[in-house]
Amino acid sequence: MDALKSGSDVFFVLIGAILVFAMHAGFAFLEVGTVRKKNQVNALVKIITDFAVSTLAYFFIGYTVAYGVSFLGSARDISGGAEGFAANGFTLVKFFFLMTFAAAVPAIISGGIAERAKFNPQLIATALFVGLVYPFFEGMVWGDRLGFQAGMTNLFGAPFHDFAGSIVVHAMGGWLALGAVILLGARHGHYKPNGAVVGIPPSNIPFLALGSWILCIGWFGFNVMSAQDVAGASGLVAVNSLLAMVGGILSAFIVGRNDPGFVHNGALAGLVAICAGSDIMHPLGALVTGAIAGVIFVKAYLYTQNKLKIDDVLGVWPLHGLCGLWGGIAAGIFGLESLWGLGGVSIAAQVTGSLLGATIGGLFGFIIYGGLKKWVGIRLSQEDEFTGADLSIHKISAYPEDDYGPR
Template sequence: MEAFQTASDVFFVLMGAIMVLAMHAGFAFLEVGTVRKKNQVNALVKILVDFAVSTIAYFFIGYAVAYGVTFFSNANVLRGAELVNGQHAFASSGFDLVKFFFLLTFAAAIPAIISGGIAERAKFWPQLIATAVLVGVFYPLFEGIVWNGNFGIQDAITHIFGAPFHDFAGSIVVHAVGGWIALGAVVHLGVRKGRYTKTGGLVGIPPSNIPFLALGSWVLCVGWFGFNVMSAQSVSGITGLVAVNSLMAMVGGILTALIAGRNDPGFVHNGALAGLVAVCAGSDVMHPIGALITGGLAGFLFVWAFEKCQVKWKIDDVLGVWPLHGMCGLMGGIACGVFGLSALGGVGGVSFGAQLVGSVGGAAYAAIAGFVVYGVLKNTIGIRLDSEAEYYGADLSIHKITAYPEDDVKAS
């Protein structure tokens, strides 16, 4: 029975890892549908190669930073079939390996989130360097603090507030960290050519392909149930409450984004994602009505913040990743300390003070990391395409082919 339980956990976590891996296709098509046609190939290649670099960085460095575990042992040890000093260094059936795979897909979401903000004017190779540094060092440092209790920070929060900082599936650890790092990247890059008039007026750049944008959103929504539910990381830890809360937050985000966004399809499809981002932290402790309210607030917040970024603050965040992941993630982490309380129908075991400190602290840490990493790259090797390359698009400038090469042949 013990062997069967372990094998079941391996399969469960493996399926979760595959579902979250599929979400990276969602990131890719969300970006493809939003950017102009001359930058679609770049979006696809960037997401895929970022994942490859993330895997190398997390395998050799990041996972050890977060959890103190390295994989420099023979394969029998790694799969739990061989003892080290008379003890199993790794769980049987290779459970630790699929756990790494699962958590890798979370880590790789950091550059996937950033990618949407820096689209259409970022250099290719400097972004890969940023990916390696962020996934290898900066992300796992915070991940280890929250999910592995590193440096005693969770103990200190528990001592002060009576409960640890709670982030079940990464509203802060993944989404807020990715979104606030992206803010630094976007600010350092500056706005796209032609985005604003000389007097500061906004020049509209419509999405290139609404069906692709919608496809990306749908793929992300489906994969998100692996992202949230399978964060339990064991069959015995599964709870339908996480699934229903994720569902309620998603639909809440859709409906408020529909209203606030005045039927705009881009806002509607991103509203679903805003709700899912916000509910990650408290999806295991909220009542479904609390999750619905959390998702609804996130959908409204995304529309408001996206418009403020583009029109008033002149922050040219192409996909709105700072509003979507950064702001909605921050709001979700704090909301966990409200709607997770037993007094409001939640499971309890959370503290508003702990959620506020952990959420704001995570956002501040990520913002500093983003400004530092991209600031150093900007002042050394440069992070932005030159004017000519940006004009012709990243597809031709970097990859030497467009998304529709047959049209180019006909035109010539």
């Protein structure tokens, strides 16, 4: 029975890892559909290369930073033969699962810096984020680093609750991206000299929609499999994720006046927000959480673009940074037993932990991108940006036959 349980847990977490891995295709196509045609190849290459760098950074450094476990041992030891490694290679597949979460951070950032960021400096940033910054906070919340959770319990009577990463993954990625977007500056031609916005429409709505659909499907692995064992799998998490997604779609549809970009990102806003409390909320609380997230995304995106003049191409700071922050706080509201939740949460702990995650992300976003900007530069030249990242960096466009015309 023990062998059956450990094997089942390995398979369960492996399926979750595969589903979250598939979400990176969603990140890629969401960006491909949003950027102009001359930057579509760059979006695809950037996401998959970031994933490769993230895997190495998390394998050799990040997982050790977060959980104190190193894989630099024999295959027999790390697959279950040594102390600290579970049977059937469960620790290895857990690494795979959590690595796909870590790799989501640079995938999130990618959408904000699209169309004008240099390629290699971003890979350096990815290695630093996934190897050091992200696992530092991950280990505080999901591990036992720095006695963070014990301290939160002593202060507020409950630990900081972030079941599937509204703060650990999404807010961290969104607030890291904010520093990059501000330090990069707006795309050339996006704002007129008088500050008026020049609309740059998405290049391909079907690709944008495909990206959203892939992310939505994978998200059920992201949330449900965060239990990390078969015994902990919960239909409550699945239904809460579903209703939060629906709430985000409909509120973004209404507030965004049927704009397809807002509708498809509204689904993601709801899913970002429900990650933290998906295991403790009542479905009605999840629906409200998602609906509020959809409004936050639309309003914040328009405000940052039109008022603050921050050219965040895919709106990753509103979507992941702000909706993630809301999700962390919402877990402390709708998780309360008085609102039909399962309890065991504290609003004060949720606010404190959420703001701490956003602060760490925002601070290190400016530090790392600021250092890279001074050291090697982080922005394409004006000529390369005008030509497009596809030809400037990868020497081929998404539609090379169009470059030559009929023969």
